[in-house]
Amino acid sequence: MRIPFLPSILLALIAVAIDIYIYSVARRRCASRVPANIHLILSAVIYVILIVAICLPMRHGNESGLMTKMWLLFIVLSILFPKIFFVSADLLASIPKIFHRQRLSWLSIAGGILSMLLFIGMWWGALVNRFRTDIREVEVHVANLPSEFEGYRIAQISDLHVGTYGSDTRYLKEVVKTVNSLEPDLIVFTGDIVNRRTDELVPFADVLSQLYAHDGVYSILGNHDYGDYYNWPSEKAKVLNKQHLIDLQRGMGWRLLLNEHEFIRHGNDSIAIIGVENVGDPPFTVYGDLSRSYPDLSDTNIKILLTHNPVHWQMEIADNDDANVALTLSGHTHAMQMEILGLSPAAFRYDNWGGIYNDTFDMHKLYVNIGIGTVGLPMRMGATPEITLLTLTRKKSNARNH
16 A cells, blocks of 8 residues: 655656646637636646645554545546546647648547546446456366365455445445355455554454355465554554454454464365465565475475465465475455456566466466455456355366466
């Protein structure tokens, strides 16, 4: 939940340049000055909103203040991005004038229409799509899977970020109902249950305690669960915040794995569930220790690893002959809350951002769940909230690989 300073300044300068361009175009192309003046007034209002949003605290205060900041920023960006799109199209339409030819007016009109569609799409993503849960069923081939676990069903959810919903439990009640209706053998949660503070979870604890699977609910912590995005009055307060989160999850009946593992036994067969605390690339703090979680990864036990950031799979599991880990389950990426026709800007940041992946020799599999909640902008354009139902089988999977 970071707003980088230099990119923010650059974006502000672009916004000013865009508005100057639109104002000048409106003055030149419109017989009346009314459109230009309306644009000037609306732009001034947007800049006031932006200044207010910037001044609101991000690393202290309550969640309602943070969400006010996020919604104000969303209002600004939902107007700025379509403007950028329109101006880009309009500049392209003007290129023929360099060669003393007529402007491509149709291109400007098309740019205007597409800009409006982008604006509508962003607000659709904020008001509708972020509550349209997608169930993705994936068959996972596991070599030497014990016979008692043939057809074993794991429901994965991730990145709830419950603070985004304030104290409104309606949507997460539907998520819980949907997960339970799948009748999974096991439910796993792969981190980021809150945004900044454990207090966010309190209104949702009773709801989430209703998740049910025969073999229980296993969970891990994500980068947002440690209180790193809040200015605590003391280190002791931060430690107590984390302990409160641990106590709440265990009070919900969840088995929170903190660099540890447990075996699930069916008859004479078993699989190991390994839970690692957060491990990732900078700027994310490393709390996890895989060797502590499971001392001998090379043994013959079938193992499923829960680790929040998929980068960890690349770092220690993929193409590692000494890591006999059949399946790794991660979250974290959210697909950057934007995915259209299978494409997401998350691909520029993460090699593995959503769906199922294999390493070079098809020895280790990774599934990245793109999450339920939102962080930063309260919007999902595509990238709908995901519940994954993974079915383990000895048979070769027909699931699409990335």
